[in-house]
Amino acid sequence: MTQHPVRLSGVSKTFGAHTAVSDFDLEIPEGSVYGLLGPNGSGKTTTIRMIMDILMPDSGSVELFGRPPDFAGRGRVGYLPEERGVYEKMKVLEQLVFLGQIRGVARDLARKRACEWLERLDLADWASKKVRELSKGMQQKVQFVGTVLHDPKLLILDEPFSGLDPINQDVLESIVRERSALGTTVLFSTHLMEQAERLCERVCLISRAKKVLDGDLKELKRRERSGTIAVEFDDALGRSDPRRAWQQERAVGSWPGVAGVVQAGDAWHLSLEDGAGARSVLAAAVAEGAELRRFELLEPTLHEIFVRHAGNDDNDNGAGPDGGAR
């Protein structure tokens, strides 16, 4: 079996009376893109800081590359903290070369790689500017470059997307994918479910210091599938023509195995009787000659799964309108 770059078992951490992380287990398989999801204040950053040995757990054990998070282990990690730390008075390129050098990359190589990255992230013109002259988003990109200069085996990114515009979010996403394809393990935290849904192979949902769900994203969604089928007819005029809508509802309701029908915009959401399969419903629809535009086994979005499991006290998670995620 492959080694787990990160493994936490039974980890707890309290700050005074506040429990930040409680009895937390986590295993991150090698080569995966792992999302640590949860609302603000749920313990994501505390968890990451314990992995990086910035905080010590009160109890439980943390392993980085199979050992306690020692110096050698941390050196193989590219770590982007949530607080954007930069030397404000240094020039962009100098700063990157410095960050590369302290991680053991030779000066010239660090300079070469930094230049390539700056080119790629549209920052080449800013190389000799002081960091404090850059916008927040640009600083964040510079800092990201700093985390990948030494070709880390493991990338730990704490809220890497916050503060970036959509274009740069896409750029960062594609870089994460590319790193992953090269074999780098990626762990990142976010409260943006949509991002996680696009990027992650595995996710871990945290709410109020506790793990709620953990596992392969596809698997999770299959497991969370409610068995609802969405159907849309080609002449989807249900909304504007009540008579037509009524006809459609009746037709759909008459298919074998359908227990209930609910209108959802242009679509009909069918719930099935116990034991009934989607296949027989589709067969009936085809046999009837219905002109279908859409026939889909509905899977819950991460957002829905999260809300379902974390309860309704997490409305402040800023997940945004991601109900339409495909």
Place this chain on the structure above:
Amino acid sequence: MKQVWVILVREYLEKVKTKGFWIATLALPVLMLGMMGVSAFLGIRSQQAEADRPLVVLDRTGALGEAVVERIGAAGYATELLEADLGVEEMDRRVTEEEVEAFLILDERTAAEGAFVYRGQDSPGRVRSALLAAIVGEAALENRLAGAEEAESLRALVRGGRLEYEAVGGEVAEVARVAAKAHGMIGAVLLYMCMAIYGSFVLRSVLEEKRTRIVEVVISSVRPWQLMLGKIMGVGSMGLTQLAIWMLCVALIGTAGISFLVQVVPAADTSMISEILPSVGSVALLAVFFVLGYFLFSSLFAAVGAMCSREEEAAQAQLPVIALLGIPFVLQMSTAGGASFAWMGWAALFPFFSPILMYPRAVDGSAPVWMVAASIVLMVAAIFAMAWLSGRIYRVGILMQGKRPSLRELYRWVRAA
């Protein structure tokens, strides 16, 4: 060790590349040059002005004129004696047409009580007034004494009593000793300033890394002691650069100044100069005390920086360290008048007091060699102890945010690290 070097270089360049560093570094020699220039300029100006326009002594007594002119001339002013009497209008014409600076009119009142008229366009100014009054008064007195018995002793008494100093060991030895005391004092002031200023640079640098949280990134690749050592040495190198530039400037300006003096005043006595200049040994000792003192204090400053999260907090937390610097400084300054106490020599053995108290004593020879050596050994030991302690506080503190630790928490940090 390579990482320490990388951090040292970054710290050094960041400090040295700022405008502030160069302004501060160059301001001192420029100020020195400026002051020398201004005084030289003023000297030349006043000489010229007086060369152009003489003070004319108009002697109506027929007895004082020669003595007065001779003394004014000896004081460096252009002057001439006019035996013939002139009318007021003629005098005023010569003054307004700038042939003459002013007239000194000596008459019977002058002979009797020393009062005389100074008739010119500008008032003579305080210094010249006093000088001229003294000269005329003396001349008048001489004139009266001329016939008296015991003229010599009366003259001497009128001048006031006279202190005759007998320098033990001769004049040269005395100059050297005064110079050594001065070097000690200047060295103590320099050490105090450098340790306080460069130490607070270290503190601010630690604080900045903590505030921006870049330390969380750096610490994942560099061990805390490496970061601390690199930072201290980087700031220290900057300090040495600054000191070296200053020394160079002082040496250049000093050499230029001496050769200028020799040219302008060929008769100037330069035999004492070698006695006034600090010896190579005392400069080397200053460097030793600077390096040791700086390491001792900057590690404390680094620990203080690691304990705090904000500048205001740090300003408070560094007070004990500032006190450790300030106490010996005040003690040392209190000896400037010449008083010195034996117990201060012993206090100088306390490592935190050593640089400021021991250096002056080592230079002027009032501390025996074994004591100087002992203070250096104790300082080295203290540096290791403080590096160990500060390193532990630094290691824990650098990643802590929020409230400053209490002494008890600090104790736990030291034990936990």
